Amino acid sequence: NAGVTQTPKFQVLKTGQSMTLQCAQDMNHNSMYWYRQDPGMGLRLIYYSASEGTTDKGEVPNGYNVSRLNKREFSLRLESAAPSQTSVYFCASSEAPGPETQYFGPGTRLLVL
C-alpha cells in the first residue's frame, strides 16, 4: 500500500498563476484533509472532506478550493496564487472524521514568487 500520495513534490509559481495539488489514498478512508505548514506555526487545516461528496472549510480556507473527486482523491486548487501561499502543503486521511488517527502524505513544497 502506498498510503497517501501527493503530487507534485515541489512547485514554483508566479503570483497570479493557478495550480492544483493532487492527493490520493489507498486505505479506503472516508475522510480527507488539506493542511498547510508554515515556520513557527502548527499545521493549519485548509479544507476537509468528512466523506465522499462533502467538503467543508477549515481554519484557513481563503484563496483555496477543493474537490473530492471520489473516495480516493482530494485535490486542492489555488486559483490565483499569492506569495502568502508559499508553504508546505500536506494531505491527510482518516477512517472517519473527528479524533481519529490521521495519515499524512509526504507534502508539496510550494513557492510563490
Added chain:
Amino acid sequence: RKEVEQDPGPFNVPEGATVAFNCTYSNSASQSFFWYRQDCRKEPKLLMSVYSSGNEDGRFTAQLNRASQYISLLIRDSKLSDSATYLCVVTWSDMRFGAGTRLTVKP
C-alpha cells in the same frame, strides 16, 4: 493566546538522557489528545495517543492534566533516532496542531 502552545526548543540532549515536553491548550472542551513526530522535511506521523490515565509505549510516556489543560511527553533513555520535532495535537471540532518542539539527541 494560541490554541495549542508548545515550547519550540530546540532541546539538545545527550544520548541516554531523559527529556520532557509540555503542551498547553486553551479549549477546555477538547476531546482527544495525541503526540505526532515529524522528521526534518517529512510528514507528521502518529507517535501515540494520550489517555486520561496516562499511558506508556516503551521509552515514551504521555500524560494528560485536564484541570490545568496540558499534556506532556516524557522520553527516557534518548536515542539518536529520537531527534525530530514533536507535535502536540488536540481535537475538539477538528484537530489543532502545536507548532512543535524540536529535539536533537547528540552522541
